[in-house]
Amino acid sequence: MKRLSLILILLISNLMISQNLKEYRALLQTGESSEKSAKILIEKSSTAYKNSKEPIYVGFLAVGKFFMAKHAFNPLKKMSYFNEGKKLMESALKAEPDNLEVRLMRLITQESVPKVLGYSQNIKEDRTYLTRSYKNTTDEDLKIYIKDYLKL
Numbered sequence: 722m723k724r725l726s727l728i729l730i731l732l733i734s735n736l737m738i739s740q741n742l743k744e745y746r747a748l749l750q751t752g753e754s755s756e757k758s759a760k761i762l763i764e765k766s767s768t769a770y771k772n773s774k775e776p777i778y779v780g781f782l783a784v785g786k787f788f789m790a791k792h793a794f795n796p797l798k799k800m801s802y803f804n805e806g807k808k809l810m811e812s813a814l815k816a817e818p819d820n821l822e823v824r825l826m827r828l829i830t831q832e833s834v835p836k837v838l839g840y841s842q843n844i845k846e847d848r849t850y851l852t853r854s855y856k857n858t859t860d861e862d863l864k865i866y867i868k869d870y871l872k873l
Contacts, residue, residue, distance in 0.1 A: 741769070742822075743862070745781045749826075752788040759788035776816040780823035783809035787830055806830070807840055821858055824850055825867055 745766065751758040763785035770778035786806030793799045810830065813823045828847040834840050848871065855867040867873075 742777070742860075745769075745778075746862070746866075749781070749784060752785060753791065756789070756792040759785050759792060763789065776813040777820060777822060779809050779813035779816070780820070780826045783807070783813060784826050784830065787834070803834075803838065803840075819854075821851060821854060821867065822860075822863055825863075825870065829870070 745762065748758050748762040748765070752762050753759075763782060766778045766781035766785060769775070770782060783806045786802045786809060790799045790802035790806065793802055810823070810827050814820070814827060817823060824847050827843060828851065831841045831844050831847070851867050852871060852873065855864055855871075855873075858864050858867075
């Protein structure tokens with residue numbers, strides 16, 4: 722009976738996280754072109770991380786910071802947001818190195834930032850990891866997104 726209860730709790734929490742991730746993924750799609758969406762992404766992911774301690778939310782927070790770097794006018798503020806995002810992304814991956822979604826976020830970020838910023842050292846590693854591992858995820862939306870992004 723205890724095992725069944727534990728399994729049910731894990732399944733329900735997994736389902737809740739999956740539903741919640743759809744909202745964050747939608748903000749990722751609009752955050753690059755909308756400062757308002759980027760700010761909402763930062764606020765929501767920061768709160769979600771404080772409540773759950775899940776590294777995935779640190780990844781979303783990092784992307785929000787990268788988006789804000791794009792929206793900021795002041796060059797010092799741009800660098801500040803960029804450096805915060807970089808630090809957060811690396812801490813999310815350090816906490817959960819096998820998280821496909823965080824790896825994908827880092828890959829997309831590193832492929833899109835100017836090379837002069839020096840944040841492109843993991844592109845090959847992340848592409849290889851995602852290519853080998855995406856089939857094993859149970860998250861169908863993520864699987865499709867990875868497959869489309871990598872053009873597999």
